[in-house]
Amino acid sequence: MRGKERLKHEYITRFSRWRIIEHQANAIAFIVLVITGLSQKFHDSSLAEWIIINIGGIDKARLIHRYTGLVLLVLTLQHIVIASFGVIFRRWAPTMVINKKDFTDVIDNLKYYFGMTEWPARCDRFDYKQKFEYWGVVIGGVLMVLTGLILWFPTLVFRWMPFLPGQIIPAAKATHTNEAMLAFLVIVIWHIYNSVFSPEVFPLDTSIFTGKISKERMIHEHPIEYERLTGVSLEKPHHPAEGDEEGTGEGSQDIV
């Protein structure tokens, strides 16, 4: 018991300052975009009306939405560029790259949930849930930025790319509005559950604010990374997926 208590209060650094700032900036931009964007999508509802009127009108709401969209563009672009460089020049380990183990981890975890195995999947620095969200944010961000720009400058689309069919504009609108809905639902349901309401982190997973994670959670949620960082071999249960994943090498923790 005492050992376990100790683990709770010992922390391992998980995120660098820049990653924390990046998350917070992304979160704020996302919230602003959701408020101003969904109000436009559901423009008939009384809540949307209240929001838009209080923002100062539809034109202001659109202005805020578009400039916040620019913030998202910058955030997405810088992330892609920096992460690509980091991975290509071997400064960082490609810990976010989806690999075969992620799929077997899903199956293992489902088996665990159904009581077919005794232990959940043993994950590395980022488990498949986190990778799913990460790629959702990156791909969704690119999609939203691109379609958003098309909707912002519809005339330029035809000036620069006259070969495009006219329906590119309504198609961009359909993509933008649907992708927004998907992103909003995934964040509200999945991300908020995993970082707030999940019994493992409730009342809040603070690691993205403090940059630290307790040893207890580390051992529980990222055992492979823990082993790699500390060199300590955890008393681990027999696991079918074990050994599939070799140590990913560098062991840097400042990872995308």
Place this chain on the structure above:
Amino acid sequence: MPNRMLIAVVALAALAMVQTASGASYQPGEEGAICLGCHAEKGMTTTFRNGETLSLYVNDKELAGSVHKNLPCSVCHSGFSPDQHPKRQYKSKRNFTVVKAEACKQCHTFKKGIHVQMLGGLKDGVCVDCHGGHSVQSMKETSGDGCTGCHRYPVTMTFKDGTKHRLEVDENGLKASVHKKLRCADCHFGFSAKEHPERVFKDRRNFRIVAAETCRRCHFDKYTKTLEGIHFNLLLSGNLKAPVCIDCHGSHTISSGRHEKVRSAQRCEACHGEIYRTYSTSVHGKALISSHNQDVPVCSDCHRAHDLSDPHVADFRNNIPQMCSNCHANEDLMKRYGLSTAVLRSYLEDFHGVTITYYKKQKNSVRHIAVCTDCHGIHDITRTKGPDASVVKANLVKRCRKCHADAADNFPESWISHYEPDFKRAPLVYAVNLIYSVFIPFMIVGLVLQIILHIWRYAVNR
């Protein structure tokens, strides 16, 4: 019995009174009796110099009904008496009438008043033309409330500017009007056979504007509406050409405007001729004029009739989609012409529609937003299908460029019409919507299931 005596006396007195009354109804008098001795016989004639003949028969019953019944014949027929019967020669029947009518002026001197004015327009008219000769009656009895007694003749009034105005009323038109049951004085308040105030107006327009004020005494609801209307406000600002009630509705021949739409439009044509001509070539105007289609809108359907507002103000403009949808969102009506009713919804769901809806809610219209009329035309609305389609499309990009200055020629194609995007018309949009309609529920259901499983496992492990 004193009681019986009393009844008998009262009965006798009553009988006497009745007899007196009936006796007073006609008493030819001594002179009259002598004249009628001959002139009550039919067949007596006189011949004028031009060969015209006139019956000298006097209908004693007519005479008995006249207001002059108690006058001796010689009062009017001066020079004639039972002793004297001068022979006079007249040029013609008319000459006879004119000379005879001079007799009226012995008693009825008209130096001023309504007759002097009236007779100005009736140069050749004489008293007997209107009032009759032996049958002369009180005007009150000759015709209802007595107005048409005079006003069936082309009597005139003179305005300050010297112009004359005919006050003749077409009785047939009046009887065919919606106001046929009204009395003249209902509209011409303060006028009757007894009272006939003399009014002087600056000119004809002034007269008509004042005359129209009477309408509000019954149609107060319409009057209050006009107070908000642009015509009334133009009038207030000094533009006397702005129409008042009677300019559109007419006066004595007023008819209900509901029955024949084309007439309603033609009323506006009187002032807005150019617009009417444009309208008559539009899809709506053509249908109205060539096939008397009563479904199509006329001027007042869009601009309203009484509280018509300035179409250049933002409020009017921003309300155009709702205006058009009065018909174009009406399922039954559109079915007859094979038109879609999705036009309003699809517009309101698009950028322009959302913006304009919010401009209305915000009560500040920042700028012009494209509404129905910008793409489809205003008074010159054309069909978007058929031979005119290419014209409509060609004009579209011009309209786009008013706001989207750098719009390329194919920019209007980005508007995939008012129809729901389907596989044929807009495959790309259709595909995107289809993919997401499968992907979103799949994703959300999957994630929610995972969450439930996670909680369940956690609970079991505890």
